[in-house]
Amino acid sequence: MTGKDIDLKEKLLRDCKSAREKYEAFEFTYRILRPADLKYLRKQSAAYKEAVLAVQELILPAVHKHCPHCTWGTCCRLHSPELSIYIAKSVGCFDLIDYLLVRCDTELPLPNFANGRRNLCAFWDNGCRLGPDCRSLLCLQFYCEPLRRELDMDSVNGRIAAVQSVVNNFSLGQLFAKETAVTSGR
Numbered sequence: 001m002t003g004k005d006i007d008l009k010e011k012l013l014r015d016c017k018s019a020r021e022k023y024e025a026f027e028f029t030y031r032i033l034r035p036a037d038l039k040y041l042r043k044q045s046a047a048y049k050e051a052v053l054a055v056q057e058l059i060l061p062a063v064h065k066h067c068p069h070c071t072w073g074t075c076c077r078l079h080s081p082e083l084s085i086y087i088a089k090s091v092g093c094f095d096l097i098d099y100l101l102v103r104c105d106t107e108l109p110l111p112n113f114a115n116g117r118r119n120l121c122a123f124w125d126n127g128c129r130l131g132p133d134c135r136s137l138l139c140l141q142f143y144c145e146p147l148r149r150e151l152d153m154d155s156v157n158g159r160i161a162a163v164q165s166v167v168n169n170f171s172l173g174q175l176f177a178k179e180t181a182v183t184s185g186r
Contacts (some may be wrong), residue, residue, distance in 0.1 A: 005170040008079070011088075012078060012079055012088050012118070012119065013116060014114070015078075015088040015089045016078070016088050016113065016116030019087065019088060019089055019090050019091045020111075020113050020122075022090065022091070022109065023090075023091035023092075023094070023099075023122075024158055025039040026094065026096055026100070026103075027103070028098065028101070029100070030100055030103045030104075037175055037176060038104070040175055040177075041100060041101070041104045041175060042104055042105065044101060044166065044169075044170050045100075045101045045104035045105070046099070046103035047166045048102070048163065048167070048170075049101070049102075049133040049134075050143075051135050051159065051162040051163040051165075051166055052132070052134075052135055052163055053132060053133050054134075054159045054162065055140050055156065055159040055163060056132040056133070057159055058152070058155055058156050059143075059151060059156060060095040060148070060152065060160060061133070062151050063147070064146050065150070066144075066146045066147055066150070067127070070144075074141065075122055075142065075144060076123075076124045076128065077120060077121075078116060078119050078120065078121065078122040079117050079119055079183060087121070087138070088116065090136075090138075091111050091113075091122045091123075092111065092119075092121060092122060092123050092136055092139070093121075093137075093138035093139045094136045094138075095136075095137075095138075096172070097170050097172070098136045098137050098138075098167055099136075100175070101166070101167070101170065102121065102130075102133075102134045102135075102136070106131070108130065108134060109118075109123065109129045109130065112124075112125065115128065124151060133147055137160075137163055137164060137167055140160055140163060141160060143156070144165045174176060
């Protein structure tokens with residue numbers, strides 16, 4: 001191992017630790033939501049999951065055909081320099097918004113944080129352990145060359161745009177809006 005490889009491995013492990021802390025903060029945020037917050041989140045979550053399943057409907061036949069016999073080995077790696085991919089700064093490629101949309105009323109599998117030492121996503125175990133409707137927006141955007149050749153990428157990208165639209169229209173301000181209390185007084 002060269003000095004550059006050791007530095008990269010140390011950076012990867014530092015970023016994995018930071019990602020774990022961020023992921024735990026996402027879960028804490030979800031757990032403190034009030035019933036009124038959940039009402040808004042449930043509506044948005046249903047739209048997100050419906051859009052994600054529409055993507056999965058297009059891609060799963062090709063995924064089932066290619067992924068079990070994959071020779072590329074780039075999917076779900078935290079660092080793939082040949083593809084300029086570096087995702088170690090998040091767990092499951094989630095940001096707060098798509099995490100909340102996925103997590104709503106759904107128990108996610110516990111992340112295997114030890115996977116970071118093997119350069120793999122915390123939800124990897126001979127395939128993604130997340131349900132088909134529980135993928136992050138970023139995960140939905142990566143396709144290896146064999147999948148790209150088989151899929152109608154214009155159709156896939158159109159459906160991904162629908163997922164992106166749900167994320168873009170989600171409002172943390174509306175999620176955490178304070179209930180207005182009617183007060184009498186003066």
